[in-house]
Amino acid sequence: MSSYQELVPDKALQNIVDCYWISDTDSEQSLRILPDGCTDLIFNFGSTVSAVEEQAGLPEKSISAVGIMTKYQKVCVTPNTRLVGVRFKTGAMSPLTSVPLHKLKDTNIGAGNICPGLTDATWERMVGLKSQKQLSSALDQVIFRMKSKSDDSVDPIAIALTQYIRDRKGNITVKDLTNNFGISKRQLERRFRSTIGVNMKSYARIVRFLYTKSLIELKPQENLLNIAFDNGYYDHAHLTKDFKKMAGFLPSEI
Missing domain, CATH: 1.10.10.60 (Homeodomain-like)
Structure with a gap:
């Protein structure tokens, strides 16, 4: 059994954020992720999400910056896995990172390494949040903080x-x-x-x-x-x- 929900970001962020999303899984599953032209910031509040073949998975207790995909990816999730994500509009993540986005193509990197404003404390502040309202508000704060650390300009x-x-x-x-x-x-x-x-x-x-x-x-x-x-x-x-x-x-x- 699994569930997937999408949340609306703060109005001031809707020009860069497509949506927030929550994925909960209570059994072991194999999932197929298709390209959507977007980049994501993903908080893993469960066990490691393993990727099949050569793509990188999502470590447990992590925040990952996930690049644009040019091919599908198969992942294996374990029971009681919760992933919370920020789906950015195409190109909108660019000014929020310290590396060009082609470095993330078909892979992911620990977000703290390339996103000013994200630290281990960011994950800790969010791990206990349960309600959609709490998560949405916390994610708004995360993105506002990231924007304050960037030049906020996109080509x-x-x-x-x-x-x-x-x-x-x-x-x-x-x-x-x-x-x-x-x-x-x-x-x-x-x-x-x-x-x-x-x-x-x-x-x-x-x-x-x-x-x-x-x-x-x-x-x-x-x-x-x-x-x-x-x-x-x-x-x-x-x-x-x-x-x-x-x-x-x-x-x-x-």
Whole structure:
């Protein structure tokens, strides 16, 4: 048995925080985590969460900064595990860390090592909190403290690029992006990768995957080849390959 809840952050933080979330598990489970284009700050109030294959897990009694994912991750959770997370909007975590976000791609790092304002005492203050209201308020305080320790500025070009890619549902080329923003590909890639965590092509693939997955879920009877063509995939094989990497399953298995 497990539960998952999302909480709304303070209004003053909603421009950078997508949501707070709480995941409780009372039995051993294997979970599949899919890319969502976001970065997270995760508090582990239970046992170690082990990752399958090469990805890093979440140590017990820890706060981890989790980078943007370009492929699915399988994790094993033990009974009585509680994870509490902050899901940042794309790129919003960048000014709150001391390292460029591409250093976190497909992995995680102890947040105290790279996030000014986070210490062992931060975890200790939160471990005994039970109610949603208490946790939400405590997380608000954590993020406000992190913001006070940072310069609070994010690259506007990188953020504008993510919006441009999302508006086109990921169906866009890097050449289109450089033409529309009037900046060299090399400079755009450097700024985008540092702020978002991946290059522009990889981010577009994530956005296209998420949109296509939601479309298949919404229209399960729709021909997959038509969906593939409509969303910029060359053919059914291209769609299948992307889903296998991103989700670990076939589009027909949704």
